[in-house]
Every structure is written in C-alpha cells, then in structure tokens.
Amino acid sequence: xxxxxxxxxxxxxxxxxxxxxxxxxxxxxxxxxxxxxxxxxxxxxxxxxxxxxxxxxxxxxxxxxxxxxxxxxxxxxxxxxxxxxxxxxxxxxxxxxxxxxxxxxxxxxxxxxxxxxxxxxxxxxxxxxxxxxxxxxxxxxxxxxxxxxxxxxxxxxxxxxxxxxxxxxxxxxxxxxxxxxxxxxxxxxxxxxxxxxxxxxxxxxxxxxxxxxxxxxxxxxxxxxxxxxxxxxxxxxxxxxxxxxxxxxxxxxxxxxxxxxxxxxxxxxxxxxxxxxxxxxxxxxxxxxxxxxxxxxxxxxxxxxxxxxxxx
Numbered sequence: 001x002x003x004x005x006x007x008x009x010x011x012x013x014x015x016x017x018x019x020x021x022x023x024x025x026x027x028x029x030x031x032x033x034x035x036x037x038x039x040x041x042x043x044x045x046x047x048x049x050x051x052x053x054x055x056x057x058x059x060x061x062x063x064x065x066x067x068x069x070x071x072x073x074x075x076x077x078x079x080x081x082x083x084x085x086x087x088x089x090x091x092x093x094x095x096x097x098x099x100x101x102x103x104x105x106x107x108x109x110x111x112x113x114x115x116x117x118x119x120x121x122x123x124x125x126x127x128x129x130x131x132x133x134x135x136x137x138x139x140x141x142x143x144x145x146x147x148x149x150x151x152x153x154x155x156x157x158x159x160x161x162x163x164x165x166x167x168x169x170x171x172x173x174x175x176x177x178x179x180x181x182x183x184x185x186x187x188x189x190x191x192x193x194x195x196x197x198x199x200x201x202x203x204x205x206x207x208x209x210x211x212x213x214x215x216x217x218x219x220x221x222x223x224x225x226x227x228x229x230x231x232x233x234x235x236x237x238x239x240x241x242x243x244x245x246x247x248x249x250x251x252x253x254x255x256x257x258x259x260x261x262x263x264x265x266x267x268x269x270x271x272x273x274x275x276x277x278x279x280x281x282x283x284x285x286x287x288x289x290x291x292x293x294x295x296x297x298x299x300x301x302x303x304x305x306x307x308x309x310x311x312x
Contacts, residue, residue: 001017001018001021002301003018003021003022003301003302005018005302006119006125006126006302007115007119007125007126007127007128008126008127008128008137008138008298008302009115009116009119009126009128009135009137010128010134010135010137010173010176011135011137011140011141011172011173011174011176011177012135012176014137014177014180015180016180016181019141019144019177019180021301022141022294022297022298022301023141023144023145023148023294023297025297025300025301026145026290026293026294026296026297027293028310029066029069029292029293029294029296029297029300029310030289030290030293032069032296032310033069033289033292033293033296038069039068039069039071040069040070040071040310041071042070042071042300042305042310043067043070043071043072043299043300043303043304043305044071044072046072046073046103046104046303046304047072047073047074047075047101047102047103047104048063048067048072048073048074048075048102048103048104048105048106048299048303049074049075049076049077049097049102049104049105049106050063050064050074050075050076050077050105050106050107050129051077051079051093051097051105051106051107051108052076052077052079052107052108052129053079053084053107053108053109053110053114054108054109054110054130056108056129056130057264057265058263058264058265058288058291059108059129059130059136059138059139059291060076060106060108060129062288062291062292062295063106063127063129063295063299064076065292066292066295066296066299067299069292069296070296070299070300070305072299072303075102077097083096090114090117090118091121094118094121094122095122097124098122098123098124102124103124103125103303104124104125104126104127104299104302104303105118105122105124105125105126105127106126106127106129107126107127107128107129107131108128108129108130108131109130109131109132110131110132111131111132112131112132112133112134113131113132113134114131114132115127115128115129115131116128116131125302125303127298127302130169131169132169133166133167133168133169133172134169134172135169135172135173135176136169136170136172136173136263137173137177138291138294138295138298139169139170139173139174139263139291140170140173140174140176140177140178141177141294141298142287142290142291142293142294142295143170143174143177143220143261143263143287144174144177144178145290145293145294146259146261146283146286146287146290147159147218147259147261149286149290150259150283151217151218151259154178154181154183155181155182155183156181156182156183156184157178157181157183157184157217157218158183158184158186158215158216158217158218159174159178159183159184159185159186159216159217159218159219159220160185160186160187160188160206160212160213160216160218160219160220160254161174161175161185161186161187161188161220161222162187162188162189162209162212162219162220162221162222162244162246162271163189163193163221163222163223163224163244163271164189164193164222164223164224164225165187165189165193165194165195165198165222166192166193166194166195166233167193167225168222170220170222170263171187171222174220175198175201175202175203176201179201179202184204185202185203185204186203186204186205186206186212186216187203187204187205187206187212188205188206188207188208188209188211188212188213188244189207189244190207190233190234190240190243190244191207192233192234193233193234194207209243209244209246209250209253210250210253213250213251213253213254214253214254215253215254215255216253216254216255216258217254217255217257217258217259218258218259218260218261219246219254219258219259219260219261220261220262220263221246221260221261221262221271221272222262222263222271223262223263223264223265223266223267223271224237224240224267224270224271237270240270240271241269241270241271244271245269245270245271245272245273246260246271246272246273246276247272247273247275247276248273248275248276248279251276251281257281258281259281259283260272260276260277260279260281260282260283260284261283261284261287262277262282262284262287263287264284264287264288266284
C-alpha cells in the first residue's frame with residue numbers, strides 16, 4: 001500500500017490501513033535513531049520547512065531532526081523574527097516559502113483550520129503539527145505507535161484520557177485514531193472541561209478517576225493548560241490536583257500492566273505525580289523517541305523515500 005495523500009491534516013480523514021502503514025513504516029525508522037550514525041540518504045535533495053506560530057519543543061524539534069536523519073534540507077522559520085511581524089499576510093508568507101522550492105511544510109497555528117487553508121493554496125505537502133483546538137495528528141500517531149509497541153496491538157483496548165478534553169487537540173486526534181481500532185475510549189475530568197458533544201464521538205465521559213480507570217489498559221494524561229484556570233473552569237490548581245492528578249493510588253484501579261502516556265510538557269504535581277511519570281508504567285520518554293520515528297515515517301512516505309536506503 002502507498003500513502004497517496006498530498007497532506008496530513010487530521011486523524012479523522014485517515015483510514016485504518018493508512019494508520020497501520022505509517023506505524024509499520026516507523027519501525028525501521030526507530031532502528032535508524034538507535035544507530036551510531038543516524039543518517040540515511042533517502043531524502044537527499046528534498047527540502048522541508050517548519051512554520052510554527054505557537055511555541056513548541058518536542059514537535060518542532062522532532063520534525064527537524066527527523067528530516068535531518070533522512071538527509072532532507074531542513075529549515076525552521078522563526079515567526080517572531082520573520083516578516084509576519086511586519087504585517088505580512090499568511091497567504092503571502094506561504095507563497096514566499098513555496099517559490100523558494102520547498103517540498104513540504106510542517107505547520108502549527110493557534111487558529112483551527114489554518115493548515116487546511118494552507119494546503120488548499122499551495123503545491124507543497126502540508127503536515128498539521130497542531131491547529132487551535134482542532135487536531136494534532138502526529139501526536140496521536142506517536143501515541144498509537146507507543147501503545148502498539150508496548151501492548152503488541154491496538155485492537156479493542158480500554159483507553160482513558162484524563163484532563164482538559166475541552167481544549168485538547170491531542171484528545172480529539174487520539175479519539176479519532178483509536179476508534180478505528182475498536183478501542184473503548186473513556187474521558188475523565190471536571191465537568192467544565194468535558195465537552196457535551198464528546199459522547200457523540202462514541203466516547204464515555206466520567207467525572208470520577210476511580211470509575212474511569214477501572215480495568216483500563218492505557219491512561220493518557222493531558223497537560224492542564226494553566227491559562228484556562230484564569231477563566232474559572234476549575235477552582236484552583238490544588239483542587240484539580242487533589243481530584244484528577246494521576247498518582248500511584250489511582251493505578252490500582254487499572255490493569256496491572258497499564259501504560260501511562262503524556263504528550264508533554266508535564267505539570268508535575270498538577271496533572272501527574274513524579275512517581276507515576278518516572279515509574280515502571282510510564283513510557284513518556286519513549287514517546288519522544290517514538291515521535292521522531294513516526295515523523296520520519298511521514299516524511300519518508302510523503303516525500304518519496306527509498307526503502308532500500310533505510311535498510312542499508
């Protein structure tokens with residue numbers, strides 16, 4: 001099977017088979033990362049640019065190093081020092097980048113739908129690295145890779161997503177992706193952070209950690225966006241931590257081999273305890289490595305790489 005999409009804009013549009021192709025392709029990419037010489041020539045002569053209108057550490061850096069490991073020429077456009085600060089429109093910025101000869105753009109933007117707009121108005125391939133409260137498809141893909149790597153399958157697992165579901169593009173992408181594999185997905189958090197329409201997505205909403213985590217295979221903890229606290233969506237960080245911070249006492253409700261994920265950055269002591277983050281159930285650091293592998297796989301599939309060069 002070939003990945004025939006020009007763009008990757010969301011998990012909702014991907015088929016189960018396309019997701020499997022991406023995850024399968026990431027396996028040899030992870031082997032490249034573990035080599036002493038982390039370089040293959042497969043995308044030599046290709047050029048990609050990362051354009052981030054929001055701050056990022058893991059996503060932007062992992063895309064950049066993924067491109068470099070595959071020998072693509074990789075450029076990061078620093079929005080804070082670009083002509084955007086002089087009033088240049090998004091359309092003109094994108095056209096300027098396109099005519100420089102880039103093959104692919106990785107974009108993050110605070111407004112939902114912006115990568116979709118860009119994709120319609122450029123010949124470059126576009127990967128959505130997070131748009132507003134809409135989707136973050138590559139985070140979901142690396143989460144799914146991490147789960148499958150540890151569990152051996154994605155089929156029919158019980159997955160709990162904990163925290164700010166209302167504002168989370170990570171939650172939405174995970175729900176869209178995991179649903180295609182028959183997973184039972186639960187969300188849990190304060191009622192003010194659970195969108196009323198979530199159950200229409202085939203998800204069960206809970207407000208009690210004990211009930212939500214009972215017999216689950218995977219717990220995916222979301223970052224509490226501290227700026228939301230100012231909007232009065234929950235009384236205080238201390239109260240949130242008292243009720244919804246994942247700690248060792250909560251793990252006893254889940255299966256013995258439960259897997260703990262977190263997209264980062266973590267607010268330790270708010271949404272997750274240090275004991276859990278660094279404990280035997282956590283694959284949080286492995287998620288970062290897997291993020292590079294998955295993003296390498298996407299660049300490989302979307303920019304025309306050669307499997308022979310990866311194997312070599």
